[in-house]
Each structure stands twice: as structure tokens, then as C-alpha cells.
Amino acid sequence: xxxxxxxxxSKGTSIIHALDPRVKIIVILLFSVIVAVTDKTISLIAAxxxxxxxxxxxxxKAKEILSRLLVVNSFIFLLWIMLPFTFGGEKxxxxxxxxxxxxxxxxxxxxxxxxNSIVLAGIALLSTTSVYNIIHALHHLYLPxxxxxxxxxxxxxxxxxxxxxxxxxxxxKIRGFKPGTNFHTxxxxxxxxxxxxxxxxxxxxxxxxxxxxxxxKGKFWTLNHFNFKKTDFxxxxxxxxxxxxxxxxx
Numbered sequence: 001x002x003x004x005x006x007x008x009x010s011k012g013t014s015i016i017h018a019l020d021p022r023v024k025i026i027v028i029l030l031f032s033v034i035v036a037v038t039d040k041t042i043s044l045i046a047a048x049x050x051x052x053x054x055x056x057x058x059x060x061k062a063k064e065i066l067s068r069l070l071v072v073n074s075f076i077f078l079l080w081i082m083l084p085f086t087f088g089g090e091k092x093x094x095x096x097x098x099x100x101x102x103x104x105x106x107x108x109x110x111x112x113x114x115x116n117s118i119v120l121a122g123i124a125l126l127s128t129t130s131v132y133n134i135i136h137a138l139h140h141l142y143l144p145x146x147x148x149x150x151x152x153x154x155x156x157x158x159x160x161x162x163x164x165x166x167x168x169x170x171x172x173k174i175r176g177f178k179p180g181t182n183f184h185t186x187x188x189x190x191x192x193x194x195x196x197x198x199x200x201x202x203x204x205x206x207x208x209x210x211x212x213x214x215x216x217k218g219k220f221w222t223l224n225h226f227n228f229k230k231t232d233f234x235x236x237x238x239x240x241x242x243x244x245x246x247x248x249x250x
Contacts, residue, residue: 051120
């Protein structure tokens with residue numbers, strides 16, 4: 001089975017790895033909201049430094065972090081191309097018939113810091129916990145049962161659906177299918193998507209019937225529960241204080 005979601009950071013011995021997942025989720029939600037709504041440059045720079053500090057404490061590999069940031073910043077690069085030329089405001093340079101605005105550069109800079117800060121904090125706090133523990137923590141934070149179960153089944157059967165896709169795609173190759181820019185290719189891919197949906201629906205019915213046979217009544221029961229320790233309270237309080245302090249910066 002192909003592992004589509006590689007939890008490379010979920011195992012470790014750092015303080016961040018040992019934190020209660022509920023604390024991590026609360027901190028990252030609060031941090032993301034505050035960073036997203038603030039426009040103060042000093043606060044955003046402090047938020048970026050906070051994210052970098054959390055990554056360093058988590059002892060994550062710099063190469064893996066940079067590879068993830070490269071994906072995010074490739075999209076942000078498009079904003080740097082567009083915003084300075086399309087955003088209204090004082091023109092600091094004219095390139096032909098287009099002008100580069102100071103406000104456009106400022107907003108592109110702020111978006112860059114916001115995005116990198118949130119992504120770094122998310123990697124440090126969420127990627128250091130397994131997906132199953134995150135889902136379990138969301139349940140303890142009183143997220144509706146249907147949403148937590150939706151997250152669980154999406155993650156659990158994502159690999160299975162991918163395996164179905166690989167099987168169908170291999171069947172096409174065996175039959176000599178070569179994609180191109182023609183109607184036959186579009187029609188074949190439409191059949192591929194349709195068959196994938198049919199197989200997914202059929203698999204979901206079989207899984208649901210199996211769950212009913214095992215007494216499923218809309219609730220998952222877990223044997224292992226989180227133990228909120230003193231270190232979780234101290235670390236959570238310190239991080240939340242730092243995050244709230246971003247609002248107070250000039």
C-alpha cells in the first residue's frame with residue numbers, strides 16, 4: 001500500500017513531540033487567527049521568529065522544512081509578480097506602461113511573512129503528532145462527531161482509493177492507452193474518474209456494512225486517552241502568552 005501522507009515528523013524526542021495534541025491544536029488555531037488578521041510589521045516579524053523557534057525546539061530537519069516552504073513560496077512568488085503592478089497606491093518605479101506601487105510591495109511582503117509563519121508553526125505543532133492522535137484530540141475538543149469521523153475515514157481510505165486508481169491506470173497502460181490532446185483521451189479519463197467514484201462508493205457501502213456487523217452506533221471508542229501533564233500546562237501557557245503578546249506589539 002502506498003503511503004500518501006508520510007508522517008516524517010510525527011516521531012521524535014523533543015518537548016514539542018511530547019506535548020498534548022490538544023494544546024498544540026489550540027495554540028496553532030490561536031496563532032493562525034492572530035497572524036492572519038494583523039497587519040503590523042513588527043508583530044508579523046515576531047510571529048515568524050516564534051515559528052522558527054518552535055521548529056528549532058522540535059528539532060526538525062532543515063532540509064525537509066525547506067522543501068515544504070519551497071512549495072508554499074512558489075505560489076507566493078506569483079503574488080510578488082502580480083501585486084506590485086496591480087495594487088493601487090504610490091508608484092515608486094515605472095516599467096513601460098505599468099507602475100510598481102509601494103503598497104503592492106508592502107502587501108506582498110506581509111502575505112509572505114504571514115504564510116511562512118503559519119506554515120512553519122503548523123509543521124512544528126501539527127506534523128509532530130500522528131494524524132490519528134490529531135483526530136482523537138479534535139474529538140476531545142468537542143468537534144462534532146461526524147466531522148471527526150469524516151477526517152478519520154478520509155485519511156484511512158485515501159490510500160485505498162489511490163490503490164484503486166493505480167490499478168485502473170495500469171489496466172489502461174496494459175491495453176496500450178497513450179494519453180494525448182484528443183477526444184479519446186478526455187473520454188478515457190472521464191471513464192477512469194467515473195469508475196473510481198463507483199468503486200469508492202461500493203467500497204464505502206461494504207465498509208459501512210462491516211461496521212454495522214461489529215456493532216457500530218455512530219461513536220468510536222478508544223482505549224488510550226490523553227493524560228494532561230504539568231509540562232503540558234506550563235508549555236501551553238507560555239506559548240499562548242507569546243501568541244497573545246503579538247497583539248500588544250506596536
